[in-house]
Amino acid sequence: MDENTDTVARAFSQHLGLLFIPAAVGVVAYWPTLLANWAPVGVGLLVSVVVAISVTALVLKLLGGKPQ
Secondary structure: OOHHHHHHHHHHHHOHHHHHHHHHHHHHHOHHHHHHOHHHHHHHHHHHHHHHHHHHHHHHHHHOOOOO
């Protein structure tokens, strides 16, 4: 691995937890709303995950070429 890439990867890995702070604050701030609307939020999350995985698989299939 290139030395510069290794340096950046180590720094990023050491501070990865900071990226989750805004998400955690959002969950805590909107907890009553999330509890009141848990079913639509859950369905939305499930659908978005399925769509993301499906689109990723389709793109890989289209760009991956023929299997050997």
